[in-house]
Amino acid sequence: MKKIELLAPAGDLEKLKIAVDYGADAVYFGGEMFGLRSGAKNFTVEEIQEGVSYAHDRGKKVHMTVNIFAHNEDITELEQYLHRIKEISIDAFIVSDPGVMMAIRAVMPEAEIHLSTQANMTNYRTAEFWGKQGVKRIVLARELTFGEIKELREKLPEDMELESFIQGAMCISYSGRCLLSNFMIERDANRGECAHPCRWKYHLVEEQRPGEYFPVEEDERGTYILNSRDLCMIEHIPDLIQSGLASLKIEGRMKSIFYVATVVGAYRRAIDAYYADPEGYVFNPDWLNELKKVSHREFTTGFYYNQPTNKDQNYQTSAYTRDYTFVGLVKSYDHETGMAVVEQRNKMRLGDEIEVFGPFTDYFAQKIEILLDEENQPIEAAPHPQQIVKIRMKQPVAEKYMLRKQK
Structure with missing residues (x-):
């Protein structure tokens, strides 16, 4: 096969x-x-x-x-x-x-x-x-x-x-052959510029009543009909x-x-x-x-x-569900110390509960108990985009492992 x-x-x-x-x-x-x-x-x-x-x-x-x-x-x-x-x-x-x-x-x-x-x-x-x-x-x-x-x-x-x-x-x-984006804001979906107007919120408006928005469903927020x-x-x-x-x-x-x-x-x-x-x-x-x-x-x-x-279809919202945040990408790992060098991708703090996963592996969960800056000085948080930090890992990791935390 x-x-x-x-x-x-x-x-x-x-x-x-x-x-x-x-x-x-x-x-x-x-x-x-x-x-x-x-x-x-x-x-x-x-x-x-x-x-x-x-x-x-x-x-x-x-x-x-x-x-x-x-x-x-x-x-x-x-x-x-x-x-x-x-x-x-x-x-x-x-x-x-x-x-x-x-x-x-x-x-x-x-x-x-x-x-x-x-x-x-x-x-x-x-x-x-x-x-x-x-x-x-x-x-x-x-x-x-x-x-x-x-x-x-x-x-x-x-x-x-x-x-x-x-x-x-x-x-x-x-199959993606759509003219809605082109019609509404002159961005041609068939030439790579789709604005995804199918995800926008829509109400019904009667011609003689401009400014009066009628919900297509019984919901004051309107409806995402597409x-x-x-x-x-x-x-x-x-x-x-x-x-x-x-x-x-x-x-x-x-x-x-x-x-x-x-x-x-x-x-x-x-x-x-x-x-x-x-x-x-x-x-x-x-x-x-x-x-x-x-x-x-x-x-x-x-x-x-x-x-x-x-x-x-989802008529209530076009928003994404985002229950987890990607917080870090492992750049290297020291097997002797158990410390990983991590590039920050979203803010993380000392004490955060995180999940760590890598290629062909199941994730493991741990708390950030040791968080250091590049000079090995203890810090409370890593708030800066792509900030390099060091984190003690509960299990061995490798380059390109990822860290996420639940919102």
Whole structure:
């Protein structure tokens, strides 16, 4: 049985390295232009080279998003950009626009092409069309059920791979093809600038009564009529693996390293547990609890089992649940003294109860009983961003372990 790929988001170079170290089989990222996440830091050409080398040295793959819907003024600049990166050994390009696909083929004839979810691929005839254009993998539209995915797998050539999202934000529009942001504030979602107006608060206003706001539901706060819950499929690993998918994709190139580490780590443990004993596999609730410790909305299984209903929307709020705060990243550890050098990411104090976790490990809890500054002087708190401190650890840790505390 070929093991399914766990594909993680990388909004910048630090996140790419964290995703690889915490167990991703592959990562996807965007360059400084032509991806659909202009709000992420994204990668310079030099960072692309470094990130690809870092992943390849560890046996992991790197996919690059070039999935905007290009306008005429984009084409020349796109072709120039492709020439700048053509010597970098990127494993695949994620593309939605046929013109962009042609441009990549012209510059890099042997490049592997993956069809972006933005292309709305929902049936095997369309998949056959894209296969004839040389597409190696289809990133499925989020609107497909398990039944439809299995039928696709049965009807398509074995060498055409299927990839699907399993975790992260859901779009109210069809596979992300949304014009709402463009219409309301002239930021084009299909060129990487979505303002997420689907998360805004809405009231009903009658034309002859300006200023009178009628709640769409019986709630004085208004209603978030377009606000979907977040996708979460960690409780359904056997169904995902048995569906014929080749890759399981986590959404979130604009999320933090804390988010990437936590989500990748939870899915890594769940997937590995299944392959270790498919017949005796039992879901561990701790994996879901881990996902609830990062910023998230309430969860849904999206379209996998049925058409979503009003239970898959959240009409009360678009706010995230944030029960835990990421407070520190371990830079080094001294086994003799048990002291860890930690880069502060949010304020922590002497006496705080924290949880500590790392790649391929369960977390452990402890109190901060010894807190020192860089000169080994005792301090009461670490309030400054990226302040370097030293903390006595109850158990051994290593570089890139993370500290969190409950709010």
